[in-house]
Amino acid sequence: MPHIYTRFLSLDCEQLLEDPDFRQRALSVDASVRAHWTAWLDEHPAYRPTAEMARAILLAVDAPSPVTLPSPREKATDFAALLSRAQVAKERPLRRSRMLPFAAAAGLLLLIVAVFLLRPTAPTVYASNYGELREIVLPDGTVVNLNANSTLTIPTGGWTAEARTVLLDGEAFFAVKPQPAGDDLQPFVVRTRAAEVRVYGTRFNVRDRRGKTQVFLEEGAVSVGWAQGGLPETPLLPGEVLDLTAGAGTAERQKAEEPAALVAWKTGRLVFSERPLAEALESLGDLYGVVLTCPDDAVAQRVISSAGIPVDDLELALQLLEKALNLKVERVENSKVYLVHSAE
Known part of the structure; x- marks a missing residue:
């Protein structure tokens, strides 16, 4: 077994990414090199996760459809949440998100998470x-x-x-x-x-x-x-x-x-035709991650017809509801709960 592989045992993931010998062997398509690589990993199973992660990152960087880095909002979540919401190649957001530069250390860590999830076994x-x-x-x-x-x-x-x-x-x-x-x-x-x-x-x-x-x-x-x-x-x-x-x-x-109203959300808007306000509030709550509650049953059953309540701007959506039905929407302090009342 070539001695160069043994030297890799002293390197962590970031060091492997910068090592020219590792890059040459990890990305090689030569059958004999691939055979040595596989045999070496079999002999050092404890090091396999580090080596495979570094190789996966190299492959992702060279791939024609790069992995999409998580948005700043996703980056701010805890590690478990990040794993569950990491995005993969060929995903195209309809609403642009700001991305971190790939060269940044934090961006590299998030890319490691996203690429690691692309393994066939996951x-x-x-x-x-x-x-x-x-x-x-x-x-x-x-x-x-x-x-x-x-x-x-x-x-x-x-x-x-x-x-x-x-x-x-x-x-x-x-x-x-x-x-x-x-x-x-x-x-x-x-x-x-x-x-x-x-x-x-x-x-x-x-x-x-x-x-x-x-x-x-x-x-x-x-x-x-x-x-x-x-x-x-x-x-x-x-x-x-x-x-x-x-x-x-x-x-x-x-x-x-x-x-058409059932699939209008694809264009970024919700369409309601003669539907109870309570139903509209539930739909908005699902999309924005908030609770919109109407204590007055009579108000909750008011009929709403709208040609387009936005699904990506909560403030505007609530303003449209207020104007359309003469309502007043108040947020409960330090919470995601909104109370909906008649403005009369």
Whole structure:
């Protein structure tokens, strides 16, 4: 075994990144060099995590689609939260975030975290913050618009020859890339806590919030099964919407009255047509990570129609509500709770 490998044992991750001998061997495509590299790691398993992490960073830097560094807001969270919300390659934010320079030490540490999560043995997690929309391109070319305060995960072993499986917590719109004719059909599966949506190439919206699951089909065909059983698998036709409330004995399938309103959030706005104020407040609370409560039931049941409440500007959204319904919105000091009253 070449002595140069033994010298690497005295180097930490940052030192390995700057070592020309390590860079040459870690990135080499020569079969004999790769064989020596693998054998050396097998002989020094305790050092494998350090060496593999350094190599992963080098590969990410040289890759055509670099890893996206977490935003300053994500950087400020604790380490566990950062791991759960780290973004991966090919994710394109719809709302620009300021990024730290790669050369900065803090940026390098965050890049290590993000790249390490790209290892095949770990789940791949895409997440959006409160008041933030993201567009994601999955390995098969499927495009996903992720609504605010939502997480999409490719679980370990989720991308196989049998199915392309993702887990959704929140809301997302999927434009599943159709498969070439003649191939064995590999369904695309979206799982929430309550449902499993199985498709082969279509456009649809899935929402999973507050114990309620909703599936809206824009085009193509989907089939919805249920995690708890007891309900028959339900096919949907274009323009249909399916609603299930946790604990309900049936799923309600019907023609969507205003389909455009169900997916308007993709353009950065919420659309309400003759809906109770309480429903609008819940939707805004989900997207912004706040609690909007209306103590007066009569006010909570006021009907609201709006052509576009923004999903990325809480202050503006609340101002629009105040003007549209003659309301007064007050924040409880040092909290994320807002009280909504009649301004009269």
